[in-house]
Amino acid sequence: MSREEILSRLRSEYMGRSLYYYEETDSTNLRIRQLADEGACEGTLAVSDKQSAGRGRRGRGWISPPGMNIYMSLLLKPDIDPTDAPMITIIMAQAVCDAIPGSCIKWPNDIVINGRKVCGILTEMVLDGDQIRDVTVGVGINVNQSDRELFPQEIRETATSLRLECGHDVDRAELVARIMEMFEKLYEQFIQDRNLGFLRARYEERLAGIGSEVRVLDPQGEYTGISRGISDRGELLVETPDGEVHRVYAGEVSVRGLYGYT
Ligand code: BTN
Numbered sequence: 001m002s003r004e005e006i007l008s009r010l011r012s013e014y015m016g017r018s019l020y021y022y023e024e025t026d027s028t029n030l031r032i033r034q035l036a037d038e039g040a041c042e043g044t045l046a047v048s049d050k051q052s053a054g055r056g057r058r059g060r061g062w063i064s065p066p067g068m069n070i071y072m073s074l075l076l077k078p079d080i081d082p083t084d085a086p087m088i089t090i091i092m093a094q095a096v097c098d099a100i101p102g103s104c105i106k107w108p109n110d111i112v113i114n115g116r117k118v119c120g121i122l123t124e125m126v127l128d129g130d131q132i133r134d135v136t137v138g139v140g141i142n143v144n145q146s147d148r149e150l151f152p153q154e155i156r157e158t159a160t161s162l163r164l165e166c167g168h169d170v171d172r173a174e175l176v177a178r179i180m181e182m183f184e185k186l187y188e189q190f191i192q193d194r195n196l197g198f199l200r201a202r203y204e205e206r207l208a209g210i211g212s213e214v215r216v217l218d219p220q221g222e223y224t225g226i227s228r229g230i231s232d233r234g235e236l237l238v239e240t241p242d243g244e245v246h247r248v249y250a251g252e253v254s255v256r257g258l259y260g261y262t
Pocket of ligand 1: 055058120122
């Protein structure tokens with residue numbers, strides 16, 4: 001993968017067109033943070049072959065060996081309410097899922113294949129008073145990793161790569177380009193509509209665990225219910241046995257299937 005390879009495959013209008021490629025960096029989310037501070041435009045994309053300090057959600061790390069995976073971060077400057085920003089993660093999950101045949105979405109941040117995680121998304125927002133200054137959407141995809149041992153012991157059972165699941169290598173540059181193209185279309189529609197009504201049916205087709213029991217790990221109390229899909233704001237709809245449908249807002253809680261990781 002190289003800058004030229006990505007650019008030659010790109011069919012988007014502006015997502016990824018301002019492209020920064022690194023052989024190694026600490027974290028592409030941090031690179032975008034710095035580029036944003038220097039005045040970079042919306043759609044600026046940072047891609048690295050290796051990260052020395054890859055970041056995951058909840059303060060965790062993201063193992064980022066060279067030569068096999070995708071580590072990328074996209075800069076956005078949406079003129080939306082900060083409370084609407086989690087919907088951007090939903091859109092990126094859809095774009096990644098669309099670009100990877102056979103994958104599903106584990107609401108709200110993960111893409112899974114055969115029940116194992118192949119991609120994680122880390123969305124970070126900077127505010128200016130009560131307005132969004134910018135949003136960084138970081139995407140890590142395990143692509144051509146052929147050795148399960150490279151995953152740390154604690155995620156060896158739940159993590160996977162495209163190579164491990166599909167049995168063949170995938171062109172990383174093409175995958176980056178496809179995701180940019182798909183994300184751009186969805187993002188444009190979202191900015192116009194300011195909600196995800198347009199995406200719901202499509203999203204629910206790929207939503208892992210829909211119609212099954214999930215456990216919602218809400219800090220105010222855990223509960224179990226049936227996953228019924230998402231609202232037009234991207235909240236997970238969970239129906240409890242009393243018939244009430246709870247709207248689970250991304251960020252506050254974590255959701256688990258009752259059987260296995262998804
Ligand atoms: C998760 O915890 O599931 C989110 C992982 C996000 C990892 C990506 S890799 C590219 C970008 N840079 C980072 O440091 N993190 C994100």
